[in-house]
Amino acid sequence: xxxxxxxxxxxxxxxxxxxxxxxxxxxxxxxxxxxxxxxxxxxxxxxxxxxxxxxxxxxxxxxxxxxxxxxxxxxxxxxxxxxxxxxxxxxxxxxxx
Amino acid sequence: xxxxxxxxxxxxxxxxxxxxxxxxxxxxxxxxxxxxxxxxxxxxxxxxxxxxxxxxxxxxxxxxxxxxxxxxxxxxxxxxxxxxxxxxxxxxxxxxxxxxxxxxxxxxxxxxxxxxxxxxxxxxxxxxxxxxxxxxxxxxxxxxxxxxxxxxxxxxxxxxxxxxxxxxxxxxxxxxxxxxxxxxxxxxxxxxxxxxxxxxxxxxxxxxxxxxxxxxxxxxxxxxxxxxxxxxxxxxxxxxxxxxxxxxxxxxxxxxxxxxxxxxxxxxxxxxxxxxxxxxxxxxxxxxxxxxxxxxxxxxxxxxxxxxxxxx
Numbered sequence: 001x002x003x004x005x006x007x008x009x010x011x012x013x014x015x016x017x018x019x020x021x022x023x024x025x026x027x028x029x030x031x032x033x034x035x036x037x038x039x040x041x042x043x044x045x046x047x048x049x050x051x052x053x054x055x056x057x058x059x060x061x062x063x064x065x066x067x068x069x070x071x072x073x074x075x076x077x078x079x080x081x082x083x084x085x086x087x088x089x090x091x092x093x094x095x096x097x
Numbered sequence: 098x099x100x101x102x103x104x105x106x107x108x109x110x111x112x113x114x115x116x117x118x119x120x121x122x123x124x125x126x127x128x129x130x131x132x133x134x135x136x137x138x139x140x141x142x143x144x145x146x147x148x149x150x151x152x153x154x155x156x157x158x159x160x161x162x163x164x165x166x167x168x169x170x171x172x173x174x175x176x177x178x179x180x181x182x183x184x185x186x187x188x189x190x191x192x193x194x195x196x197x198x199x200x201x202x203x204x205x206x207x208x209x210x211x212x213x214x215x216x217x218x219x220x221x222x223x224x225x226x227x228x229x230x231x232x233x234x235x236x237x238x239x240x241x242x243x244x245x246x247x248x249x250x251x252x253x254x255x256x257x258x259x260x261x262x263x264x265x266x267x268x269x270x271x272x273x274x275x276x277x278x279x280x281x282x283x284x285x286x287x288x289x290x291x292x293x294x295x296x297x298x299x300x301x302x303x304x305x306x307x308x309x310x311x312x313x314x315x316x317x318x319x320x321x322x323x324x325x326x327x328x329x330x331x332x333x334x335x336x337x338x339x340x341x342x343x344x345x346x347x348x349x350x351x352x353x354x355x356x357x358x359x360x361x362x363x364x365x366x367x368x369x370x371x372x373x374x375x376x377x378x379x380x381x382x383x384x385x386x387x388x389x390x391x392x393x394x395x396x397x398x399x400x401x402x403x404x405x406x407x408x409x
Contacts, residue, residue, distance in 0.1 A: 077291065084284040 005057045012054030019047035033090040037083045044079035048072055103143060110136050121180065123172055127165040134158025147311035148234040151303070155319035156396075163400055229378030231309030238313070239381045243370040247359065250352050250388055253395045257348070261339060264404040270340030273401040278332040289331030296324040304389055308378075314385050318392035325397045336401050344394065351391025355384050 019042050026039025052072045059065050113136060117129035134157040141150035184192075221241055222233070230236040238246045264271070279285045297320075304317030328334045337344055358380055359370040366373045372380045 074295070077288065081284045081288040 016050030131162035321393040322397035351388035354387035
């Protein structure tokens with residue numbers, strides 16, 4: 001049983017790390033603000049989500065698991081809002097030009 | 098494996114620190130400083146200094162970073178002019194020389210430290226039970242080194258007075274910062290409605306858990322201050338005029354309670370800031386409870402800046 005859990009954790013966290021890597025590459029390589037933001041949200045949403053998912057079976061107790069989930073949801077909320085604000089400001093500065 | 102990761106983080110921290118110092122654009126340096134603070138948080142976690150990590154993330158990276166970014170944004174239009182001026186070669190050489198000498202002196206001082214370092218840790222660990230506090234960091238901060246903590250709280254007040262003194266005469270006692278406005282149906286206003294209830298609960302939790310686990314008043318107060326600033330910056334609330342009586346009372350209440358309890362210690366326990374053993378934990382909780390709102394208001398007003406608008 002525990003080896004299945006180990007395998008699940010390894011796969012989920014590795015997939016999360018892959019999305020972080022892909023998001024970072026996108027952030028460095030994509031041509032403009034909006035596409036770079038798009039790359040960044042992949043790391044935030046999917047990457048962190050998969051890492052949290054992989055760690056869930058390893059915490060002791062439901063409160064700790066809920067805390068991990070809350071961290072992911074808060075990161076989603078914060079990241080999503082910040083992306084919207086940056087995108088808005090990028091669009092405005094492009095219109096002004 | 099973990100050594101490789103540690104070495105990588107250490108290299109990143111040193112590299113980022115160098116970059117932050119060397120980079121010429123002030124705004125980029127401020128962003129670098131925030132990233133540096135977050136990396137330093139990781140280092141503290143790795144060193145099992147969770148309390149320090151929380152403080153670094155909240156105050157070092159978060160609050161200080163925010164202050165620096167605001168300052169950099171303000172300096173932006175003067176920066177181009179500043180960059181065209183280049184000091185003479187002799188002056189730059191002298192500056193480099195002094196910096197090198199100073200670094201060498203610090204390095205020598207660090208290398209000359211006795212090994213093992215002198216430590217009071219065993220005595221402190223033996224006496225922690227007397228304070229009744231489970232978290233050794235809180236015990237040290239409020240029992241064994243209470244003077245430092247008191248001075249920290251007071252130095253923040255002095256910093257705030259320094260910020261306020263930058264106010265123009267007509268705005269003295271008025272509201273700090275601009276009146277923010279954001280689209281009331283936009284994302285930012287939405288965040289400012291959704292996040293504060295969560296942030297207040299987390300802030301109170303971090304404060305309360307500080308007695309036994311990593312956490313405490315500084316980290317909790319930073320979160321509360323951030324939530325307040327969020328509602329102000331989203332235009333949902335306005336910053337109060339700094340001349341308000343309740344505001345001034347809130348600012349000084351924490352340090353006053355701290356000093357009063359400390360003075361009481363002279364009579365009851367024989368020294369300033371000494372607590373009678375039977376009530377040590379209760380007194381520490383009272384001090385923490387009194388400091389929390391004061392610190393939250395002080396930190397929020399530090400970020401809000403000098404009064405800019407007349408009271409109205």
